Amino acid sequence: MNSPNKTSPSISTTVNPSTVSDVAQESVLVLDFGGQTAQLIARRVREQNVFCQLVRHDLSAARIRELNPRGLILSGGPASVYEAGAPHPDPAIFELGIPILGICYGMNLACRSQGCDVQPGKSREFGRTPCHVESDNDLFRGVPKEFIVWMSHGDQVQNLTDRFVPIASTDDCPNAAVKHRTKPLFGLQFHPEVTHTQHGGTLLKNFVQNICGCRGTWHMSSFIEQQVAEMRQRVGNSRVICGLSGGVDSSVVAALLSRAIGSQLSCIFVDNGLMRDGEVESVRENFGKHFKTDLHVVDAQERFLSELAGVSEPQQKRKIIGRVFIEVFRKEAESIPDAHFLAQGTLYPDVIESGAAADGPAATIKAHHNVGGLPAELGFELIEPLRDLFKDEVRAMGLELGLPDDMIWRHPFPGPGLAVRCLGEVRPERLEKLRRVDTIVIDELRQAGLYRKIQQAFAVLLPVQSVGVMGDYRTYDDVVAIRAVQTEDFMTADWYPVPHDVLGKMSTRITNSVRGVNRVVYDISSTPPSTIEWE
Numbered sequence: 413m414n415s416p417n418k419t420s421p422s423i424s425t426t427v428n429p430s431t432v433s434d435v436a437q438e439s440v441l442v443l444d445f446g447g448q449t450a451q452l453i454a455r456r457v458r459e460q461n462v463f464c465q466l467v468r469h470d471l472s473a474a475r476i477r478e479l480n481p482r483g484l485i486l487s488g489g490p491a492s493v494y495e496a497g498a499p500h501p502d503p504a505i506f507e508l509g510i511p512i513l514g515i516c517y518g519m520n521l522a523c524r525s526q527g528c529d530v531q532p533g534k535s536r537e538f539g540r541t542p543c544h545v546e547s548d549n550d551l552f553r554g555v556p557k558e559f560i561v562w563m564s565h566g567d568q569v570q571n572l573t574d575r576f577v578p579i580a581s582t583d584d585c586p587n588a589a590v591k592h593r594t595k596p597l598f599g600l601q602f603h604p605e606v607t608h609t610q611h612g613g614t615l616l617k618n619f620v621q622n623i624c625g626c627r628g629t630w631h632m633s634s635f636i637e638q639q640v641a642e643m644r645q646r647v648g649n650s651r652v653i654c655g656l657s658g659g660v661d662s663s664v665v666a667a668l669l670s671r672a673i674g675s676q677l678s679c680i681f682v683d684n685g686l687m688r689d690g691e692v693e694s695v696r697e698n699f700g701k702h703f704k705t706d707l708h709v710v711d712a713q714e715r716f717l718s719e720l721a722g723v724s725e726p727q728q729k730r731k732i733i734g735r736v737f738i739e740v741f742r743k744e745a746e747s748i749p750d751a752h753f754l755a756q757g758t759l760y761p762d763v764i765e766s767g768a769a770a771d772g773p774a775a776t777i778k779a780h781h782n783v784g785g786l787p788a789e790l791g792f793e794l795i796e797p798l799r800d801l802f803k804d805e806v807r808a809m810g811l812e813l814g815l816p817d818d819m820i821w822r823h824p825f826p827g828p829g830l831a832v833r834c835l836g837e838v839r840p841e842r843l844e845k846l847r848r849v850d851t852i853v854i855d856e857l858r859q860a861g862l863y864r865k866i867q868q869a870f871a872v873l874l875p876v877q878s879v880g881v882m883g884d885y886r887t888y889d890d891v892v893a894i895r896a897v898q899t900e901d902f903m904t905a906d907w908y909p910v911p912h913d914v915l916g917k918m919s920t921r922i923t924n925s926v927r928g929v930n931r932v933v934y935d936i937s938s939t940p941p942s943t944i945e946w947e
């Protein structure tokens with residue numbers, strides 16, 4: 413997504429060349445020029461059963477030849493190709509004979525590398541735009557002559573020379589899609605990866621199948637087999653520690669490792685006393701009984717609760733929980749001999765968030781806060797088998813590995829657990845009250861068939877008492893809030909309109925069965941301005 417007015421970006425994504433895996437015989441690489449939707453391209457290609465990874469924009473042509481991908485996609489990006497310091501690929505990639513698709517900034521780069529002019533257009537094109545297909549070609553096979561595309565650019569390829577032919581246009585952009593006359597080189601000024609572009613999936617499918625010749629044989633099962641083989645080789649005879657949080661990501665990592673190295677895996681689950689009802693049992697059931705891993709459940713409830721006693725300030729609570737978690741985890745890990753590796757459930761969005769500079773050394777990975785942010789001083793080598801995957805792909809992997817549905821679809825739960833939902837001081841009896849309310853909320857959502865439609869739902873115990881009446885008595889009891897949100901990225905979220913009758917059932921069950929709660933309120937705030945959690 414380029415702009416003629418912006419200065420060159422520092423690109424904040426991608427896999428370092430040394431960590432690119434030679435995952436599949438049939439793969440496509442996306443060279444990342446910093447576009448906001450670059451990661452979506454990789455995912456859309458994987459949806460076509462072709463393995464795809466994002467790599468640094470300046471990966472050398474020699475390394476690309478070694479990796480032997482069937483195709484390359486140059487992503488969009490915020491820079492302008494004619495600016496000083498704008499990111500460029502190794503020019504030799506255009507001579508490799510590997511099919512290339514340039515998207516937006518990537519198209520401008522590809523065309524400019526072949527002698528075309530790229531300049532600011534008469535006006536910026538942004539949003540949904542009608543597009544006309546100009547000629548039959550392999551990229552647009554099965555796409556209607558007129559369809560809507562998503563544009564987000566200021567620059568345009570102005571002069572195609574005699575090397576390219578235009579294959580699609582919009583009112584403001586005569587060269588909305590181009591094809592090289594002799595090389596397998598295509599450019600799209602619009603973004604096929606976003607859902608606003610109609611037939612975008614078909615375009616990418618055409619590229620990987622018709623132009624790159626991929627057969628689409630990649631499946632999650634092949635990825636699992638590849639990861640299993642890689643991990644066995646890397647780990648050798650050592651032992652791997654995996655911190656379990658009860659959530660999806662760490663569970664999938666543990667299940668994968670269990671398949672790869674079986675008895676060489678030790679899982680540590682720290683019971684901090686801040687878990688929801690049934691969570692500790694479910695970890696025991698899945699990892700102790702089902703996968704038969706060497707499971708260490710550390711009962712640290714008293715330790716956490718005594719350190720939290722008297723503390724109300726949210727950040728202070730988080731700090732205490734983080735520190736104690738590391739201390740407890742370290743002590744347990746030290747009791748496990750021969751452990752050299754620590755496995756973490758870092759996902760692709762975490763890699764992006766880590767802001768790994770494309771021209772820096774190896775990508776620095778954000779500590780996975782769901783296991784408390786384990787510091788490098790623990791001295792382990794990291795294993796991160798999910799770092800190329802998106803959340804829904806991790807779920808697919810978990811199902812393939814035999815994890816139960818309810819674990820796979822569990823709503824995310826913050827590392828500090830119920831402590832940040834028990835506003836004010838965290839005391840055992842307050843936690844117990846909250847746990848019981850939370851169980852009712854989730855149970856009613858499940859019964860109403862809403863649990864999977866909502867990405868996160870929970871109860872919050874407020875540090876507020878209100879007056880009520882029960883029988884003939886005045887009460888002065890706690891207030892709980894119910895929160896349910898819909899979100900794609902957990903950075904923005906909308907409050908979910910849970911039907912009144914469902915809210916009514918929750919409220920009645922809560923006030924009838926949880927002693928000390930006489931009022932239930934529903935949170936109708938979106939994120940922003942509110943956050944998802946209350947603390």
Ligand code: XMP
Binds near residue numbers: 824826827828939946
């Ligand atoms: P907020 O409240 O920031 O939450 O809108 C966004 C997402 O992050 C989760 N969250 C946390 N997860 N440690 C975590 O592991 C934390 O301290 C923490 N705070 C919030 C939250 O549940 C939501 O999914």
